[in-house]
Amino acid sequence: YPNAVTVGGHTHTQENLVAGETRKEWAEAGIEKLPNTQIVAGAVSGDWYSGGLNADGLPYSFTQDASEPGVLTLEYDGASRSERYTVRNESDDHQLLLGVNSPQWRDWAQKAQEWQDADKEGEAPEAVSERVVTRDDLKQGDSWLTSSFLAGTSDARVEVSFDGKAPKQSEHTQPGKGEALAKGWEFTDPYTASQNLRTSGSVGQSSSHLWRTEIPSDLDLGTHSAEVTGTDRYGRDFTKTVRFTVVEDEAAAKTESQKLLRKDGFDTQQKKEVRDPKGLDSEEAKSARND
Template sequence: MAAAVAVAGPLALVPATVAASPSEGGAYRGEIEVVAGEEGAAGDSVTGTVFVDADRNSTNDRGEEGLADVMVTNGRDVVRTDSEGRYELPAFDNMTVSITQPAGYQVPMDEHNIPQFHYNHLPEGSPDLKHGGIAPTGPLPEQINFPVTESSRTADAAQSCVIAGDLQVTDEEEVGYARAGAINDLSERHDYAGCGSLFLGDIANNDLSLYPDVKDLVAETNGPARFLPGNHDIDFDSPSPEHAFDTFREHLAPEYYSYDVGDMHFVALNNVDYPCTPGHDSPEGVAEHCSDPEGDPQYNGRISDEQMEWLEQDLANVPGDKLVVVAGHIGLVNYADEGEFQHQVDQTTRVHELLEGREAVAVSGHSHSVENMEPGDSTEGWREVLGVGGLPFQHITAGAISGDWYSGEVGENGYPTAIGRDGGRPGVVTLDVQGNRFQERFTVTGESDDVQTQLSINSPTYREWYEQWSERTGQAPEPADPSVVDREDLAGKTWLTTNFFFGSTGAGVEVAIDGAPAEPAERTQQMQGEAQNVGAEYSDPYAASQQLVHGGSLADRTMHLWRFELPEDLDSGSHTAEVTATDAHGREFTDTLEFEVVEARK
């Protein structure tokens, strides 16, 4: 296969202007300023100042101005700073005080490019946890001051924002795979320095001692690196939900927070409830699933009541013309697990209501699949499990840096193929934004943005082989030459399939055989409220063959597969199919597949 240069449609938004990276100098390095008080003098409130750090020394020096109208939160309440940059909030143990970075300003970053904008207050520290949790912070400080510096990068209405699903490293070997793959790609890009990257949970794969290695990874990227927690970032030995993400909080970020860039407001949520308990608004089945939080703890996709109250306050402080990006590890909805409550979020309809009338997009990871779900899309599972009809705005499942958990063959570039359960490949999503409008793009690890499709042949010969081996991934022999079809194949329905990784409703695929006029291919999943189509006829033959032979999941369903039935009367001999995939924004991507027709297989 050979991909041609993509052709941008008339509505295309260009990526943000290339800017110097933090590694090239000029990055704002620093930390928050914590002013200790006298022992026992702390009251029941926390105070401080958000100030413009003119000399970039992280200290609120005489003459440095306070910044008005900045949102500050303790995780429950949200206030804005006064005309002098001052704030006051109720104080309690085990709170995280943080600010919402305002557009036009940048909070300091540490040496790993991780923004410093929060303070954990836990006087006695975490309970005894395997991975450490939060060290004792001692008494409430007299002041918690938040430095910022002016930034033209975060003021710009044109932004490119990297959205990265499940890094999910299990050991040092997988840290090396991530470095050789997506992290190397990001180190060579310089278009996201203002908005940075947002890693959507499952940062580690249960071994939280790898967080220092993860921080070394993102030190190689070229913008602020932000994180939210996933179900593999849990302190599983925590005696209570209140400390289930303490190690994550100590190393990476608050459990939930917000920040502004350009004309966007990002909300990073923790929607992993562990140990889960049912709520009054939980779907059917949650009560049984979460029935024994002490003896048999489970996780569920849910936003805590406290966090929902915070979210309402946060959004109430956001102007109605901002683009709101709602990010969580577990998708509000997704296609791969559309009929399962655990892998979607209990309060999806409530979040939709909070965002009614706004420009919005939801982004998530978790399912290790690439899904670009447009407004109006619907599935049987969303309706039956969550009571969700057509989507009110775009929802994106960003795939995974780890792909299918670093499975499959290790290629010459030093990382596994890791083809996903949808047939997609590892990569990252970028939101290219102008004002409050955006266009999404998916970049396959190690490839240019032109690589957007995967072509193969779905024939009766393939389907027979698939059915024989479909329950034995990693054990199948190599299939018959997939580029050869015989007369029996053509008579029994043979399709040329196009896995259009970020294809969506509004996209289309056309196929031209041997230079004849192009004809439309049919999408296998219409996303019009129907049940999920599963099985050999709906699989990606290239992906499934790789997985059945080399290991991994099985690409037996996808929302972004198109198929074109090959004519029964094709002449014997070699043929060339030229495939043009056009996305919902009018951008065109061209790919070709060569195949051979024989009278009968030998």
């Protein structure tokens, strides 16, 4: 059955693994290569409706492997098949989640994880924005523009253009070419992980659909842009732009982070006014029944 595909769920995560991929752990278990394409379909509830609330009063529900709540659609034409993932309340073009993974962010992430593991005892470590990076971090390297390409496969392609310059090809963190599972903060999507580390704590530190591109070390202080284009295995292109800020030092990073976090609505001290749902137990429903 050369056109077979296995589709599963239940884990509230998202994977799209192509037939023929290899992984060290699979080989040790006696699986030489993946016999057919395997898709883990995500979930309309994301990570069990976890995390903070967005402006509409709905949980962000980012999954531990950097996906958003949504629906997988499979389309068949004879033996041919294609799939797409549609995020809740978004168009089909919304396929990329972008952030900056820097040494400073990883240091905060580890502290936030330890705070979560300690049942949130004491004050949470002061949050940093995933769109701020210090000049020192850029100079020492290992600062990446990360792209979570929803339902992305190992044969997809991601390119990044910094400030309008020639695009660079991104590195797929889980290429499926015999490597061991790449796990750690350096293989984590900072966009979704930042929200989860401040709320639900659900972060897997790995993702099958994460790409990363090293940020140029010579960027000037100030705001910069990165235009990311993801091309899926069916030739469909998706483009998104993110702006990030280069600051002098950690003190400046804290100031800039607090400003961006408030603007993004991720300030954990901010109280959100959420209207009571008009369900069967609402006053409106009770009044209607009485009438």
